[in-house]
Structure formats: C-alpha cells, structure tokens
Amino acid sequence: MIIGGFAAQAQAQSNVTIYGIADAGIVAERGGAAGNVTKVTSGVGSASRLGFKGVEDLGNGLSALFTIESGVKIDTGDQDTAGVFAQRQAFVGLKSKEAGQITLGRQYTMLYNALSQVADPFGAGYAGSAKNLFPTGGVNTRLSNAIVYNSPVFEGFSVDALYGMGEQAGDTTAGRQFGLGVNYSNGPLNVRLVHNNKNNDVAAVGVTPAVRKDLAKNTLLAANYDFGVAKAYFGYERDKGAGSAPLPVANAFGYAVAPKSSADSDEWLLGVGVPMGGGTLVASFIKKNDKQNDQDANQYAIGYLYALSKRTTLYTAIAKIKNKNGAGYTVGNNTEPGSGDKAFDLGIRHAF
Structure with a gap:
C-alpha cells in the first residue's frame, strides 16, 4: 500500500509504502538429540515481517529514503525479538542518480x-537454506550502527x-566491522565478490583490561547464470579467524564432546533452478570443509516452489546433512537453525 503526499514548501514529492511477508509452514525435523519435532512455524522460506519504507x-x-522493518511470527503473533520493534532493518539515507546511495542504521551486510x-537457489530459506552450512549468524547477516x-x-x-x-567506549577499533563488494550483472549472468571483516576485540571497562582477539574474515564469490531452460548457481566462501564460522546450534546431537566452531574453513555450493509444471524445481549440494577441526559436513537439498500469483507461493522442500567426525550442523530454514540432520517443509508464502 502506498500513501502519497505533496510538500508545498519544499516542492518535493514523497510517498510511504507499507509492505510485508506472511510465511508459515509445517516443518518436520528428524535426527536431533531431542527426538522428532513436527510443528507449525513462521518464516520458513522468508522471515515474516511488517515494514515501512519511503522516498522523497x-x-x-x-532523493531521501528510509526503511523501518519489524519481524513477526505468524504462528504465534509474537515479535521475532521480544521488546525490539525494528530488529530487521532501520535506516535512513540519501540517493543520487550520479553519485550513488548512502544509508545509516541497521542494515544487511553485502x-x-x-x-x-x-549464490543460493533456495534464497537462504526453506530446508535447503545455504545458512545451514555457510556462516551467516549475527553480524554476518545484519549490522547495527x-x-x-x-x-x-x-x-x-557496481560497488558496495x-x-x-x-x-x-575508549576504543575506536574494538567491535568495528567493514565490508566491500564488487558486483557484475549483465543479462543472464550475475556475479558478486564480497569480503567481510569483523574486529572481535573487547574494550577495557574500568579495571577490566581490554581483550584482543583475531579478526574474523569471510570472503565469498557468488554467481548464477540463467540458461533459459535452467538456472545454475555457485558459491564459494573462505572463512578465517576466530568467530568467522560460528555454529548455528551448540550441541544439537548431544555428543559427549560438543562440536567446535572453526577458525579456518571453507564452503562450496552448486545449485540449480528448473522451471517445471508452472513452478520451479530447486536443488543444491553444499560441502563444508573444516580445516582446523576436520569436522566436515555435506548437505543435499531439493524443493519445489509453485506460484499461485505474483504474491503467493506454495512451497515444499527436504534436506539432509551428513556430519563427519563429530560435526554438529543442523537442517534449519530462513528463521530457525533446526534441531536435527533432516527436515521437511510444506507451506505458503504471501508478499504484500
């Protein structure tokens, strides 16, 4: 929905759009320490949300622009994060046709x-989400300030x-983060090369001394190419330093020795999207290579997305992770990390 207005003094046209996503599905998870889990949950393919954005x-x-976006849980009606209204995005900025766009606030990382x-044919959602093995937790997804x-x-x-x-307080480098992305898009080809660098230091507080840690560095090459009859996807990421690849779940399988996060790892993704029967068949294979702990994992996933309209999609997906040498990766979806090494989804997504 668009709300338009005209400011006579500034002679500037402005509008505000209310938008969102309502996504809910039935999820069956298997293989975790807690046993089988079957539930109705929110945000399987895309996180459910309510947002406001405007341009003047x-x-x-x-032009001036802003976005304020809040996550909601369709299954319960609760906020994604209790007591925080705009935990998804909240920023304001300026855009110039010649110079580009600059924004300040809470935003996605490149x-x-x-x-x-x-890179991901599942769009980081459903059971086949690349987030199950690619490290995207916390500030690797969104960053405040x-x-x-x-x-x-x-x-x-283009460049980001x-x-x-x-x-x-008292330290200008502790906790800071920077990212850089180089993008190329031409016809059927899309390529992005991005780097994310996080300073893990903790500044001194009173008599408590500062803590100095390694930098967490992630570099990702992502690409896709549309052949018409099928769309091919590729992703390769290199993760280096403490905190570069945090585990989504601490010890989902109840091992006597809990899995360890790696400070030296990489991930490969090969995927495909094929138009079929009025919808799209998507599939991917992901390989996690833990060079530090040798706790590797592979993920196999397949799904089908059927568009009832431009706004409403029915979906189903299934994925399996094979953990090695005590690895503890789980099959989740867009908003939940999952509880086991297998999961099946069936649901509906509506965008407005």
Whole structure:
C-alpha cells in the first residue's frame, strides 16, 4: 500500500509504502538429540515481517529514503525479538542518480545479500537454506550502527561498501566491522565478490583490561547464470579467524564432546533452478570443509516452489546433512537453525 503526499514548501514529492511477508509452514525435523519435532512455524522460506519504507524526491536527481522493518511470527503473533520493534532493518539515507546511495542504521551486510540473492537457489530459506552450512549468524547477516554506500551501475559493474561502528567506549577499533563488494550483472549472468571483516576485540571497562582477539574474515564469490531452460548457481566462501564460522546450534546431537566452531574453513555450493509444471524445481549440494577441526559436513537439498500469483507461493522442500567426525550442523530454514540432520517443509508464502 502506498500513501502519497505533496510538500508545498519544499516542492518535493514523497510517498510511504507499507509492505510485508506472511510465511508459515509445517516443518518436520528428524535426527536431533531431542527426538522428532513436527510443528507449525513462521518464516520458513522468508522471515515474516511488517515494514515501512519511503522516498522523497528532493530534485536534481537527489532523493531521501528510509526503511523501518519489524519481524513477526505468524504462528504465534509474537515479535521475532521480544521488546525490539525494528530488529530487521532501520535506516535512513540519501540517493543520487550520479553519485550513488548512502544509508545509516541497521542494515544487511553485502556478504548475506550475495549469498541469499545470488549464490543460493533456495534464497537462504526453506530446508535447503545455504545458512545451514555457510556462516551467516549475527553480524554476518545484519549490522547495527552501520554506514553503507552503494555506487551507481556502470556497464554492469557496481560497488558496495559497509562500515560498522564498534561503539565501545575508549576504543575506536574494538567491535568495528567493514565490508566491500564488487558486483557484475549483465543479462543472464550475475556475479558478486564480497569480503567481510569483523574486529572481535573487547574494550577495557574500568579495571577490566581490554581483550584482543583475531579478526574474523569471510570472503565469498557468488554467481548464477540463467540458461533459459535452467538456472545454475555457485558459491564459494573462505572463512578465517576466530568467530568467522560460528555454529548455528551448540550441541544439537548431544555428543559427549560438543562440536567446535572453526577458525579456518571453507564452503562450496552448486545449485540449480528448473522451471517445471508452472513452478520451479530447486536443488543444491553444499560441502563444508573444516580445516582446523576436520569436522566436515555435506548437505543435499531439493524443493519445489509453485506460484499461485505474483504474491503467493506454495512451497515444499527436504534436506539432509551428513556430519563427519563429530560435526554438529543442523537442517534449519530462513528463521530457525533446526534441531536435527533432516527436515521437511510444506507451506505458503504471501508478499504484500
């Protein structure tokens, strides 16, 4: 829904759009320490949300913009994060046709955007989500106190840059984060190369000394190509440093020795999307290579998305993870990390 208005003094046209996603499905999880789990849950394919965004034309190719977006749980009606209204996105900025766009606030990282928008045929959702093995937790997905720049597109190329303030008193580097992305899009080909760098230091507080830690560095190459009869997907990510690959679930399988997060790992993804029967068949294979602990894992996934309209989609997906040497990765979906090594989804997604 669009609410339009005209500001006579500024001679500027502005509008506000109310938008959102309502997504709920039946999820069956198997293989975890807690046993079989079957539930109705929210945000299987895409996190359910309610958002407000606006643009004001300031003239001469310049516009002001904002987004405020809150997550909701369709199965219960609760907020995604209790007591926090706009935990998904909250930013304001300026956009110039010639100079690009700059925004300030809580925003997605280009690492997550490249994985979900380019590399993963499941779009980081459903049982086949690449988030099950690619590290996207916490600040690898969204970052508060961030400044983001998006350049104009020139001959198919564009650049994105992110800088996140650590905002720890007495230390200008502790907790800060930066990202850089180079993008190319031309016809059927889309490619993104992105780097994310997180400072894990903790500033001194009173008599408690500062804690110095390794940098967490993630570099991702994402690509897809549309052949018409099928769309091919590829992703490769390199993770280095403490905190570069946090585990989605601490010890989902109840091992006597809990799995360890790796400070040296990489992931490969090969995927495909095939138009079929009025919908799209999607499938992917992901390999996790833990170079530090040798706790590797493979994921196999297949799903079918059937569009009833431009806004409403029925979906089903199934995925299996094979953990090795005490690894503890789980099959989740867009909003939940999952409880076991197998999962099946059946649901509906409506965008408005």
